[in-house]
Amino acid sequence: MKKILLGSVLALCVSSICLQETVAQATLKAPTASPDATLVQNFGESDITVTYGRPSARGRKIFGQLIPFDSLWRTGANDCTALALRETVIVGGKKIPAGKYSLFSIPGPEEWTLILNRDATLHGAFGYDPQVDIYRFKVKPEAAGRYYETFTIEFGDFNPRGESSLNLMWENTLIKIPLQTIADFNNMAEIQKRLIDKQEKNAELLFQGAAYYYATKRDIQQAKTWVEAAEKMDNKTFSIPNLAQKIYADLSDYPSALAAAQRALALAEKEKLSSAIKDLNKRIADLQKRVGLGKN
Structure with missing residues (x-):
């Protein structure tokens, strides 16, 4: 009986040692050299x-x-x-x-x-x-x-x-x-084909071409030409003079920017665009100072 008990104890000890070694081996993982x-x-x-x-x-x-x-x-x-x-x-x-x-x-x-x-x-x-x-x-x-x-x-x-x-x-x-x-490649190809090569006279297309040139910082003089042409064809759409005032200001033509901002404000008020009205009033005040019309 003692031999049986001793054998069981030894077997349990060996099993425990093997388990500990297995656990140790499982936890000793080297970090990846190149993750x-x-x-x-x-x-x-x-x-x-x-x-x-x-x-x-x-x-x-x-x-x-x-x-x-x-x-x-x-x-x-x-x-x-x-x-x-x-x-x-x-x-x-x-x-x-x-x-x-x-x-x-x-x-x-x-x-x-x-x-x-x-x-x-x-x-x-x-x-x-x-x-x-x-x-x-x-x-x-x-x-x-x-x-x-x-x-x-x-x-x-x-x-x-x-x-x-x-x-x-x-x-x-x-x-x-x-x-x-x-997208940019396709947009520029479309602008080249329709506005430059064919010179289409369409207010919305002219506005889109001017807006894209302005947003992507391309030829701002060309953007000015297109937005002016668009406004001559459509003087009732708020976004056209609003873009024009930004282009004029970037060209340091502050009198033209002021006039365009005032036209945009009138259309914004007509359409009850509250956020645009607030922004344009601030813009007009700044432009008036730049052209010497503001309060000293």
């Missing part, structure tokens, strides 16, 4: 998604040594970096249709080659086939504003024209990949 990341950015009328691995420098010289110049790089770590577009986007000056693409690069001291490839299933660059490249383009590297220990991808430089950049940053190097929404 994966997913970046989702609203752009245009949909999203762009970037998935990539994030290696760190850890005291190593990166470009020219760890990442040799003039050699294909996965542009990250682990699986190939992937770029998913839900609609057509202009990347590096070329329209790229919706789809998922791998992003490879060939770094150089003076110039990088960026590559969009149709195969987004690769592990690193293994199996890369240049025959399924969709686009190659050049970008000059810049000095980053700070040191990046870990490889980082982010979006930046958004502007009213629907432009942005996909920024690759590691060590002291910054690569900016130009992006542009297809």
Whole structure:
């Protein structure tokens, strides 16, 4: 009986030790050297998604040594970096249709080659086939504003024209990949066709062209010409003189801006646009001071 009891105790002890070892093994997990990341950015009328691995420098010289110049790089770590577009986007000056693409690069001291490839299933660059490249383009590297220990991808430089950049940053190097929404491309093509080439005489179209040029900071003199033409054809729509007063003010033509603001105010009062009335009264007071008509 004692032998049986002793055997049971020993078996329990061994089982307990094995369990403790199993628990210890399960909790001792080394951190991932190059963690994966997913970046989702609203752009245009949909999203762009970037998935990539994030290696760190850890005291190593990166470009020219760890990442040799003039050699294909996965542009990250682990699986190939992937770029998913839900609609057509202009990347590096070329329209790229919706789809998922791998992003490879060939770094150089003076110039990088960026590559969009149709195969987004690769592990690193293994199996890369240049025959399924969709686009190659050049970008000059810049000095980053700070040191990046870990490889980082982010979006930046958004502007009213629907432009942005996909920024690759590691060590002291910054690569900016130009992006542009297809909407701006289409809008400018429509303006070129209808207002510039055909010179259509339509008040709403002229107003829209002027408003788009003004919002996207293009040729403000052209915007002025179009908004003036629109108001000659339609003097009852509040938005036309309201845009005109902004354009005149930006051109420092304060007397014309004041007159346009007063016309806009009259239409706003007629349409009972309370918020616009309040804003225009402040605007008129400021413009009167600028042309010397305000109180001293």
